[in-house]
Amino acid sequence: MMSPEPVKFLLVDDIEENLRALEALLRRDGLTLYKARSGVEALELLLEHDFALALLDVQMPDMDGFELAEMMRGTERTRRVPIIFVTAASTDEGRRFKGYEAGAVDFIYKPIDPLILKSKAEVFFSIARQHEQLARQKDALATAAAELKGALDRLQAHTDNSPLAIVEFDPDMRLLAWSKGAERMFGWTAAEMTGQSLSDLGWLCDSSIGELAEMLSGSLADAAHQRGHHTVRCRTRAGAVLDCEWYSSVLRRPNGQPVSLSVQILDITDRRRAEETQTLLIGELNHRVKNTLASVQAIATQTLRYSRNPDQFSATFSGRIQALARAHGMLSDRTWQGADLMDLVHDQLRLGAVDPARLDARGPRVQLLPQPALRLALILHELATNALKYGAFSRPAGRVVLEWSVEGDQLQLRWQESGGPPVQTPVKRGFGSTLIDSSMKSDGGTASVSYRNEGVVWELMMRLDRTPDPMADIAARPVAPAPPEPPREVPALDACRLLVVEDEALVALELIAVLEDAGASVHGPARTVEEALEAIETGAFDAALLDGNLHGKPVDAVAAALTRRGIPFAFVSGYGRENLPAAFAQAPVVSKPFIPQQLVEVAGRLARRDGNVLPFPAATGTSR
Template sequence: MSPPDPIKFLLVDDIEENLRALEALLRRDGLILIKARSGMEALELLLEHEFALALLDVQMPGMDGFELAELMRGTERTRGVPIIFVTAAATDEGRRFRGYEAGAVDFIYKPIDPLILKTKAQVFFDIARQHRLLARQKEEIARGAAELRTALDRLQAHTDNSPLAIVEFDDGLRLTAWSKGAERMFGWTSANMIGHRLDELGWVPEACVGRLTEMFRATLADASHSRGHDEVRCRTRDGAMLDCEWYSSVLRRPDGSAISLSVQILDVTARHKAEATQKLLIGELNHRVKNTLANVQAIATQTLRYTRSPEQFSATFTGRIQALSRVHSMLSSTTWQGASLAELVHDQLDLGVIDADRLSVSGPEVKLSPQTALRLALILHELFTNAVKYGAFSTAAGNVALLWTVEGDRLALRWQETGGPRVQAPTKRGFGSTLIENSLKSDGGAATASYRGDGVVWDLTMPLDSPEAINMRDPDNASDSTRHGAPAQTAATGIEGRSFLVVEDEPLVALDLVCVLEDAGASVCGPAGTVAEALELIESATFDAAFLDGNLHGAAVDEVAAALTRRGIRFAFVSGYGRQNLPQAFASAPVVGKPFTPRQIMEEAARLTAAPGNVVRLRAGEQG
């Protein structure tokens, strides 16, 4: 702190010796003595300086001390300056009265007693010094108050602009503060909320009030508590529910007693939705990847069953995987928004294995969902491949006409070969024709093949309103349907003679399941590709157990699982989803993950049909 400003006294006397005597007696540190030889000079000095005391000689020529005092009292600037008259007329009561009337606070009589002079001067010096100190303190207090107001205004601005809702409760849990952020978040104004208890207005649901009240009372009572956190569902004024995180702290007095409870509330509804969406997307990604792997596995298995040699398997399998890969790339370029039927056809032409002039294409623009595009890409791949190997494109004169029309919500597609080698209906059904006919039928479509003298004709119809309308099928209807790679029948598996319902919307995966079960000596009911088909078979068919996909064309399978449970039929989920994405009401049902092995399916089938308490395991060397 800087040293205090010096105190100033005014000494007025027309005799220089008297002024020097006063100066000698009053001189001290922190005091400035300013001298005037007349009333007029004194008035000029009074306008220039702030004096703590004026010592005025009464007897002066021109303007005496009384006249000077009266002028000082008549001016605002000098009215408050204390005046002590210095005079030799000690017994003149009239002059004393006039002096007090003019504004004097005291008299000093000549000859001057130094002790009296110094004592009286000290009083006014101390008063002036104290006045200065108080004025300084007042300025500092005013400055501190201004800084505090600025800080509070800044804090209020931060509070009002904060995305947090900041509220405060007294020790009775009544609201004492409600920020602008709280108004924006919940819709109520501070006038609506301040003064109300936590359990009023329905802001916090009744289910949470008791828990929060108990927690807050414990927080207020615990002097060591510094910060708390809780998750609370809060209701807005318009009735919407928000997921909120509450961060609480207690303001306390020096003795530790609670003054108030401050709570900062963060709306995490969007974050929870994002987390749920992320969880769903991860589940969907996991499901899609595993379904793709299951399809690849099924393609490999079924290709092996219908090929004669490793070389033939390699060529056929590679072609099918490449077709699947190309359509994946096509869908990725559109962020999986789908593909057009014409794009799938041109993809086959871009391979360069056929002359585009020998293919006639006609049909309107048809937008296919991603899953439908994947399946139809494999259909087209098989149609083109078989035409190159055995059909119209295997001779120089052959041609193919690919025509499609849309009638309402259904797509009708015709593949017609002409000019190729003579064909006849195969004596054995191949992998492709079985897939096309059965899967399109399960999806509400139809597939028929006509074997004419100059070429085969395929007529396919399918619904377009479902994203899963077209399933992957293999039209391998050539006569070389010998099951060179089919697994040999093995020793008893424990499910011979049993019957199983298969509910699966991926036709390749469904076919793989059917083959595994039938090769093990069981019979199959289905496969059903939709919830409606599954429910119908559950009501009308007889079977011992079931394998249930975790999702059917985007629809949950809770209803199917419930129907199986009502009939007392044991079942297992076959799914690319994790357990957390399957119906929680059936958490006790076993899960076979995709892609699966034949051994996994057979072991689960044996467990599903075993007597309660029996544990069934395949012996080493058995099928799987």
């Protein structure tokens, strides 16, 4: 803390001995005494220093004390300096009046009484000290006020520039403050909102006003309340609805009485949407990865059924997986926006080591969406593989013409072989032919084959979906009826009538094969919601196995129809329980890729009306 400035007294007397006597009587710590022998000398000192008291001798040559006092009172700088006259003259009311008129506050008479002099001087010394202290306090208050104003200005700037909306309510839930952030977030100005009751603002959704007002009032009433957190739906001036998080705190007086409730509001609408989208994408990714694994499982199983030895299985299975992988790679390079048909043709036929000069591929530019591109990739692979093994590409002179055209929303493809070995109609239909036929039918297309002397001719038709599907299936969709099942001594599902609803062709093929191997009578696959509803209304089934999604459409209507008919069912899906219809949470879930034994067990329990059917986790092994 700084030391106080010394208090200054001015002593004026034309006699040096008198000045020394006054100095000796008044000397003390913190006091500085200035002496003047004349009025002129005194005036010079008055212009240089601020004095707390002036003791003036009345009788002085040239300029007496009264004249000096009048000059002091005539100057702004010295007008308020207290004056005590020191005089040896006897008491004269006229002189006293003249002295007071000149500005004196008191008189001291010679000979001077030291006690009286010191007591009077002490008064003015104390007044000077108090004045100095008040001045210091005034300066400190001014500095504090300036700092507080700066802090408030910074706080206001932060409040105005904050992405949060900051509002304040009084104990009666009337709005006291509405920040610039609130204006930006909700559209109303502070003038429009302040002073209104929470229930009259039109700012909150009606369903949340009562509950929120009760919670905020409880916060104000609870002396121990520190910080509140609520999720509230708010309206904007434009009519949009925002999901918001409210963080509240109570301002109280020292006695605990609430003054106001301050609320900081964070708009979490975009975050909520992002979380919902993330949940959806995770569910979709999980579904599609599992569908892909289920497709690979089906390819492996069905290839094994048609293979004569391990070497044949290895080559055939590897080729089909490579075809699927190359199609996935092409779609990934294009961020799953689709694939050009000509690029797909050349990419797939390179797998079979086909001489480009022996393939004449022609047709208009056609962009295929991911689903049909994946299906067509497997079809082209089967056509090229069959041509290499048995058809035109197995002879040096053999050729293939692949041409296509587009009529409306239909893509027409024609695969015509020539120059190969003599063609004979096969006695037994192979997996490749079944896969091609079922793949076309899965989306309402057609496939027909002619075994001509000059070569095989395939006529294919598929529907072109012009609307891009950002959630296009990652797995291929060929479907085929099951081959004759091997005999079983004790079929687990003997005489059970089951409905299979599945749009993934290879997965449907595997489902049917597993169920029929176990002795069931299977209807399906129903590939769309419409097909499934028709089958439910016209057929009689003991149980059903239902995919969690059919060509991007929810299956709530199918599950409801099964429930109305009293047909128990299980979901067979790559989705988790949280992504399946919530109204049918009692239905068991078999995760893709599935273990055949688990599938048979669930189907058997459903058909027998066993109430203890539990969901099954994703399979870790898929061999049969």
